[in-house]
Amino acid sequence: MSAKGSRSKVPNESVQVIVRCRPISQKEKAERNEIVTTIFPSRGVVEIASSENKENRKVFTYDAVYDYQATQKNVYSEVVRPLVGSVLDGFNGCIFAYGQTGTGKTYTMEGTPSSEEQMGVIPRTFEQIWSHIDRTRNSNFLVEVSYLEIYMEELRDLLQPGTKSLELREKEKVGVYVPNLHSVCCKSAEDMLRVMVQGNKNRTVGFTNMNEHSSRSHAIFIIKIEMCDIETNIIKVGKLNLIDLAGSERQSKTGATADRLKEASKINLALSSLGNVISALAEDSPHVPYRDSKLTRLLQDSLGGNSKTIMVANIGPSVLNYNETLTTLRYASRAKKIQNKPIKNEDPQDAKLKEYQEEIQRLKNLLAQRNTIERVPSAMATSRTKKPKKQRSEITVEDIEGDTCEEEEPQFVKEDAKTKEQLEREKKTTAELAAKLGELEGQLIRGGKSILDTYTERQLELEKKLEEISERKRREVEIQQKLELEEETTLEIRETVTSLEQEVDIKTRKLNKCYGKYLALQQEMTDTKFDHNQDLRELEMTQNELVKELKKLLLIIDNFVPLEVKNRLYTQAKYDEEQEEWKLSPTDFKNDAGNSKRPVSNPKNRRPISDFALQKAKKNESSAIRFRNENIMKYELDMPCRTTCEYKSPKISASLQAVLAEAMKTEDDIDIGSTNRQSLRSRLDRIIDANTKRG
Numbered sequence: 001m002s003a004k005g006s007r008s009k010v011p012n013e014s015v016q017v018i019v020r021c022r023p024i025s026q027k028e029k030a031e032r033n034e035i036v037t038t039i040f041p042s043r044g045v046v047e048i049a050s051s052e053n054k055e056n057r058k059v060f061t062y063d064a065v066y067d068y069q070a071t072q073k074n075v076y077s078e079v080v081r082p083l084v085g086s087v088l089d090g091f092n093g094c095i096f097a098y099g100q101t102g103t104g105k106t107y108t109m110e111g112t113p114s115s116e117e118q119m120g121v122i123p124r125t126f127e128q129i130w131s132h133i134d135r136t137r138n139s140n141f142l143v144e145v146s147y148l149e150i151y152m153e154e155l156r157d158l159l160q161p162g163t164k165s166l167e168l169r170e171k172e173k174v175g176v177y178v179p180n181l182h183s184v185c186c187k188s189a190e191d192m193l194r195v196m197v198q199g200n201k202n203r204t205v206g207f208t209n210m211n212e213h214s215s216r217s218h219a220i221f222i223i224k225i226e227m228c229d230i231e232t233n234i235i236k237v238g239k240l241n242l243i244d245l246a247g248s249e250r251q252s253k254t255g256a257t258a259d260r261l262k263e264a265s266k267i268n269l270a271l272s273s274l275g276n277v278i279s280a281l282a283e284d285s286p287h288v289p290y291r292d293s294k295l296t297r298l299l300q301d302s303l304g305g306n307s308k309t310i311m312v313a314n315i316g317p318s319v320l321n322y323n324e325t326l327t328t329l330r331y332a333s334r335a336k337k338i339q340n341k342p343i344k345n346e347d348p349q350d351a352k353l354k355e356y357q358e359e360i361q362r363l364k365n366l367l368a369q370r371n372t373i374e375r376v377p378s379a380m381a382t383s384r385t386k387k388p389k390k391q392r393s394e395i396t397v398e399d400i401e402g403d404t405c406e407e408e409e410p411q412f413v414k415e416d417a418k419t420k421e422q423l424e425r426e427k428k429t430t431a432e433l434a435a436k437l438g439e440l441e442g443q444l445i446r447g448g449k450s451i452l453d454t455y456t457e458r459q460l461e462l463e464k465k466l467e468e469i470s471e472r473k474r475r476e477v478e479i480q481q482k483l484e485l486e487e488e489t490t491l492e493i494r495e496t497v498t499s500l501e502q503e504v505d506i507k508t509r510k511l512n513k514c515y516g517k518y519l520a521l522q523q524e525m526t527d528t529k530f531d532h533n534q535d536l537r538e539l540e541m542t543q544n545e546l547v548k549e550l551k552k553l554l555l556i557i558d559n560f561v562p563l564e565v566k567n568r569l570y571t572q573a574k575y576d577e578e579q580e581e582w583k584l585s586p587t588d589f590k591n592d593a594g595n596s597k598r599p600v601s602n603p604k605n606r607r608p609i610s611d612f613a614l615q616k617a618k619k620n621e622s623s624a625i626r627f628r629n630e631n632i633m634k635y636e637l638d639m640p641c642r643t644t645c646e647y648k649s650p651k652i653s654a655s656l657q658a659v660l661a662e663a664m665k666t667e668d669d670i671d672i673g674s675t676n677r678q679s680l681r682s683r684l685d686r687i688i689d690a691n692t693k694r695g
């Protein structure tokens with residue numbers, strides 16, 4: 001349907017999703033099936049959890065949710081009425097019911113039309129449309145309805161059953177449409193209801209375990225309302241699709257037979273492609289698979305296009321439907337993300353109303369002309385009897401079909417008869433035109449029929465109030481949802497704070513532990529330092545002792561050892577680092593000239609052979625060799641001048657004793673760096689150095 005204005009400037013509008021949960025059925029009650037859904041209408045929330053899997057509770061939020069207590073009137077006035085109002089303002093609208101078999105799709109869409117309480121969305125829509133038309137003055141309306149079903153991927157006209165399957169076409173500006181779809185012009189709500197009932201009789205239904213009278217096809221009731229403001233001559237067109245889809249359950253549950261399964265696979269194809277379209281739109285995918293099924297092609301405008309759309313997701317409360325309910329809730333949740341761009345359809349080129357109005361005008365003009373022409377010949381005929389000649393010359397109307405003024409006076413009587421005949425013909429044509437005009441005008445409904453009496457005024461007021469109430473309710477749910485969202489955020493922040501607090505707690509504990517360790521280490525360090533100091537002190541004391549000893553020895557050497565021995569000692573004494581002791585190296589047998597002083601054997605000096613050795617030698621015993629030692633070294637020993645036996649402890653004079661005492665005098669605290677000890681050390685170092693070099 002063509003529409004004015006650029007689409008890019010049109011604000012997006014989400015598909016409105018509502019969930020309706022039917023009451024528990026008698027069968028479910030008898031079987032004592034567990035109820036798994038909880039509905040929170042004031043928050044727009046549905047929760048689903050089975051007792052088996054309580055932990056895995058799932059929560060979904062929608063634009064509105066209704067439990068078993070919600071009446072048909074509630075659902076209609078709160079959700080559908082505003083949408084039908086938009087359709088009456090020239091928008092496209094779509095309401096479709098989705099859900100498992102037996103969850104109340106048909107109940108929601110149709111209900112029981114004869115009952116004021118039980119009538120569903122479609123009959124209520126009829127009432128709203130006609131009460132609007134009746135109240136709208138200065139407008140012409142043209143209301144048409146069509147009814148079709150998609151059964152096993154075939155389009156069937158429910159208002160002309162038996163006709164061959166319909167095709168789908170797509171036209172730019174018009175979108176997807178069904179050529180040759182029969183439409184019925186309606187003049188009242190009753191007319192529309194009659195059409196709906198007639199169409200329903202032609203619907204394909206089947207029996208399944210889940211619902212005795214189950215809809216096996218997708219039924220689409222289309223209402224097209226064209227309206228024209230008489231003053232401004234602006235035409236608006238509103239189109240409303242009311243769709244009752246086939247059950248979405250998995251076929252294994254339905255107890256379907258082979259034929260039914262084949263049928264089901266096609267129904268499922270349409271529904272699964274509907275699911276794919278919803279997913280693609282929700283994910284903003286570049287490709288939306290509308291072409292996968294006839295259903296999705298027909299819904300192209302309603303999902304992601306030029307339409308205001310409501311999805312009613314019907315669910316059951318019982319555990320038996322747990323999986324299907326969850327699937328429906330997920331579907332519905334995804335559909336919430338779909339964005340449409342509804343545009344008011346103003347002044348469309350293909351509006352029938354325009355055609356009708358032009359045709360009516362044309363017919364009116366034609367009739368007006370005919371009336372003039374008819375009046376002239378009849379006046380002519382009357383006047384001719386009185387003053388035939390004079391009046392005749394005045395007739396100059398050229399438009400009159402078959403009417404000629406060529407004939408002359410002598411044939412006057414003949415002419416009269418002809419004119420009468422012609423007049424009759426003209427009258428007949430005019431009557432036909434008038435009938436056609438009447439028929440066309442009959443199709444057009446002039447709004448504002450009902451006079452605004454006190455009753456209708458009150459009704460109008462009541463409807464306004466209802467609208468206000470539903471608007472408020474909608475806002476309340478919105479605010480509640482926002483509040484919950486904020487609460488969630490606060491909770492998250494609180495959780496974060498709690499987790500931060502916990503972190504702080506853990507870190508404080510860690511810190512305390514570390515501090516404890518630090519204190520223990522510090523204590524250990526103090527202990528180690530103390531031990532170290534003690535060791536140091538002990539070492540210093542030992543060193544003191546050693547230094548004392550060394551001093552004593554050096555004093556002894558200096559004072560009691562002969563100079564040459566002392567020198568020899570100095571040269572021969574070597575400190576063995578490994579064994580940590582002084583060792584005397586072997587005597588150096590070199591003389592002053594540097595020649596070896598190694599003793600040489602004296603050939604004259606022969607050791608006498610003992611008798612024993614002689615005897616052995618005589619016997620030629622091998623052991624005799626042991627007693628043969630002729631090469632005796634001549635080694636001149638430096639014999640000491642005195643022996644220790646001759647040593648007598650010297651008499652130490654008093655002065656020497658004083659010197660000794662002075663020499664051995666040590667301080668209590670021996671400082672290793674003191675000059676006294678320094679000299680001792682340097683003296684020792686010198687001796688060691690000299691020995692090392694020599695070695």
Ligand SMILES: Nc1ncnc2c1ncn2[C@@H]1O[C@H](COP(=O)(O)OP(=O)(O)OP(=O)(O)O)[C@@H](O)[C@H]1O
Pocket residue numbers: 021022023068099100101102103104105106107108211213214215245246247248314
């Ligand atoms: N909200 C409700 N209140 C009372 N009864 C309901 C409600 N919803 C459904 N029902 C009842 O449940 C039964 C099944 O409903 P309905 O036939 O509408 O289901 P359905 O989803 O259209 O099934 P199918 O897909 O097979 O056509 C009907 O008897 C109907 O009256």
